Amino acid sequence: MPTVVPLDSAKPSQAVPLSGLNQLLDLAKKRSPDDQNRLLTGIAGLYESAGAHGGAPEALADIFIALTRDAEREIRRTLAQRLAKADWPPAALVRMLAADEIDIARPVIAASPLLLDDDLLQLLADCSIEHQIQVALRPDIGAAVARAIVAGGDPAVMTALATNRSARIETAAFADLVARSRQLAALRAPLTRHPSLDETLALRLYQWVGEALRQAISDRFTLAPERLAEAVQAAAHHGAAVEWKTVAALPATEDVDARLVAKLHAAGQLRPAYLIRALREEKLGVFAHGLATLGRFEVSQVLHALGGDTARPLFLACIAVGLDRAAFPAILTEIRKLNKGFPRDPDSSAWRLAERSVDQAAYEFRLLMADVDGASV
Template identity: 35%
Template sequence: MTPFRARLSESDIRRLIKADDDDDRAAAAHKLCRAIDKADHAETLTDEEREAAQKILRVLAADAAELVRRALAVTLKSSDLLPREVARKLAADVDSIALPVLAGSPVLTDADLIEIVRGGSGARQIAIAGRPFVSRDVGEAIADDGVEAAVRVLASNDNADLSEAALGKAIDRFGQSPAVVTALAYRKVLPLAVTEKLIALASDAVRDHLISQHAIAPETAIRLAVGTRERATVDLIDQAGREPDIAAFVANLHARKVLNGSLLLRAVARGQMSFFEHAMAVLAGTPHQRAWLMIHDGGPLGLKAIYDRAGLPPRLYAAFRSGVDTWRALQSEGGDPSPERFQQRMLERFLSERSTVPRDDLGYLLDRLDQAPDRAGLVQAANAA
C-alpha cells in the first residue's frame, strides 16, 4: 500500500460519504484534502493515484454542504492538482468558497480570471488583484473594470505585471483617491509618463517619494516651474538638491531654456546655492569655479558682473544681492545653516525689502515657508511691512 492510499483510509471515505452531519463531513473532507495535498507536494502520486484523487475532489465540489466545499477550497486553494473545471465551479460559489480559490489557484487561466473580473463582485476583483502573480491582461481588466479597492490592491501588488496603459487607466479612474495614488506611487518601477501624472495628484510626502525615487523628464521640470500654485506644491528646486550630478541637471534645464530669473531667485530663497552657482556659470558662459568666486566676492562688483553677463533681469538684482548676502551671513555665523533656518532668514529679508521681489515669487516663498518654525512672527512681520 502506498503512503497516499494509507492516508486515505476507508473509514475517512465512508465518513465523508455517509455522515449526515455537515460538520462531520467537512472534517473528513479537510483530512482527505490535506492528505492529497501532502502527497502531491511530496511528488509520491502516480498518474493513477492523481486521477483517483481528482475524482474525490470532484465529489467534494458537488457536496451540498457549504462547509465541505469550503474545506476543499481552503485546503487546496494553491494546488495544481485541483481540476480546472472544479476550480471554476468553486470560483462561482459563494464568497467564502470562491475567494480563497480566486486569490491563489494556479489552475485558473487568464481567461477565467478576466471573465470573473468583468462580471464579478468587488470582493472577487480584490481577491484576484492580490494574487501571487497577476498577468498583464488580467491587470488591464482590473484597471478597466475593477472597483476602487481592487485597483488599490492591484497597485500595491508588485507581482502584478501592469502595463503603462493599465497604470494610466487607474489614474484616470481613481486619480482623486489618495489611497490609489499612494499605492501607485510606491510601486518599485513606474514609467516616466505615469510618474509625471502622479506628481500632480500626490500629497507632499508621496510627491517627495516620487521625485526622489523615480526619474522626471526635463519637460516636467519646465511644467512644474510654471504657475504659482504648482510652484507651491511641486518644487523643482528641491529636486535639484537631490541630484548627484547638479552640473548635468542644470545643463539639461538650460538646453530647454528653463533657467530664468524667477527660477533662480527661488533657488536662492530655498537655499540651493550650488544650483544657483552652476546655473549662473552656464548662463554666463564661464567655468563653475570662476562663477563661484564672482558670486561670493565680498565686494559689490563680482555678483553684479556675472549677473549682468548671465543676462538676468535688472529688476531682480537687488533680491539676488539680498539672498547671497543672507547666505554669507549665515555661513559666517558658524551656526546651523539648515535649509529651514536659511529660508526663515531669507523670508525675513525679503519681507523687509518686498519691493525688490516680484509678487508671484513672493507668493511662492510665502507658500513654501508656510510651515516655518517661526511662522507666526513672519506673518506679523509681513503685515507690518
C-alpha cells in the first residue's frame, strides 16, 4: 500500500507533497461510490473537528478539496447540502461547489457565509444563467452584486433581483430597473413591492403599470392627486405600455380546447410536434393549452406570454417543452397571424437567447411569469 504523508497538526501551513496527495486520490478512485462517500464524510468530519481545536492544517484542506473534485455527482450534491450554511469548510472548496452544476451549487450560493461579494461577482461573470439567478435570489446581497446584475441586463436575472426584497440595491441601479420595466413587464409587480422603491421612482413606475399596480403604489405611498394626474398624463404623452395583455381570443373554444388537450395528454399522444400542427390548423387555443400542459405551466401564464410586448417568455416556454429553437421563428410567425400581431417585440431579435436547457428555460419562464394571477416560480 502506498504511504500517505502524515498530517502534522502542529504545522497548519504544511501542504501535502504532490506525490502523497496523488497516491491518496488513486486509492479513492479505486473504491466504490459508497466507500468514496464514507471517506469524504470522514475527511469532512475530521476537518470540522480540527477547525474547532485551533484550525485545520492546510494539508487536510488540500485533501478535502481534491477528494471532492474527483467525487461522483451525487456525493458532491450531498456534500454541498451539508456545507451550505457551515462556516468551517475551506473557502476554496465552497467556491468550487458554487461553480458546480446548478443542482449542486444552488444551496451553497443561497446560504454559504463563506461566499463574499467578489465570489458572487465571479459567478455572475463565469457561470450559467441559472447560477446568476441564484446569486440574484441570495439573501442580503450587496450593492456591488446588484449593480452587476442590472448591468448584465438579463431579464430573468433582473426579475430575480427585483423579487429579492433583502437585496441592497442603490438608487441608481433601482432607477435603471424601473426604467427597464417599461419594456419588461415581469419587473413591475416585484418592483412595486420592493423596499428600495421611493416616492420619486414610484411615480415614474406609476406611468406604465396597470390599474392593479397603480392601486398598490397609491396604497403604499401617500401621493397627492395632482402628482398622480401628472404621472397619468405623462404616460399618455409617451404612449407607455401597461401590464401584460392577454390578446389571444380563446374564450369561445376554451373548454373544447382544454378537453381535447387533456384527452390527448391522458392517451400519451400530446407531443411538442402536435403544438406546431395545431398552429398550422389555426387552433391557437389548442396550442396554448397544449403548451401549458406539456410545460406544467398555468394557462394564464401562457396566455400572457402570447399577449406580451416581447416574445422572450414564449420562446422560453417553447424551449421548455422541447421544441427546437430553430423552429421558433416559424412558430412566432404563425402565432402572430392568429393573434393580432402579438407577441410584439420592439427589437425583433430580443427573444434570441443563448443556449438553454429544458429545465433552465422552464425556470426562467416561471420566473418571468411569477406575478401573473398569483402564479409562483
